[in-house]
Amino acid sequence: MAAAILLLAACASGGAGGRLQEAGDARVFDLALDTDLDWARLKAPRQEQWTIDGAPLNQLLITSRIRPGEHVFLGARERRSRPDGPWFREGMRPDEVRDLVLDGLRGGGWANVRGSALRPANWGPTPGLRFELALDNPGGLKYRGLATAAEHDGRLTLLVWIAPAEHYYGRDADAVSRLFDSLRFVE
Structure with missing residues (x-):
């Protein structure tokens, strides 16, 4: 989660290393x-x-190739002293992946985090999932969102x-949905 927070802070402040997509x-x-x-992209x-x-x-946070035992947002790894947490496990059901994402967001400081409309979503030939989000920032501002995930090569x-x-x-949800529709893994 620390990496995600650093990305968020750097992007919000116009941090170096970003580029236009x-x-x-x-x-x-x-x-x-x-x-x-068009997006500003921070890697x-x-x-x-x-x-x-x-x-x-x-x-839009893109997190790639999360390994078994890793935090869903690449925060700390699972340890015996922290067996419960948003740790990815190979072969999780769609509802378990959704709950993992929701728990990761809660752990990142978001409040009233809810997921709805869980459904299948294909990333090219790879099966995945998609769902909608509703959440509040720590100041109480209401957010909505979309999430999609797919397991590929474990x-x-x-x-x-x-x-x-x-x-x-409302302004960008349809465009983001089309972006999610276009996702596919490449070699």
């Missing part, structure tokens, strides 16, 4: 996708954060997009 085809780690939107190992207007207004790849429920979510 123009609308069109894009490659992120072992994923190919198509986007209708870290196995994780990227994309934003259009700044992280507090919209953010590892989980996860995309979580959130934006304030007022204006930003």
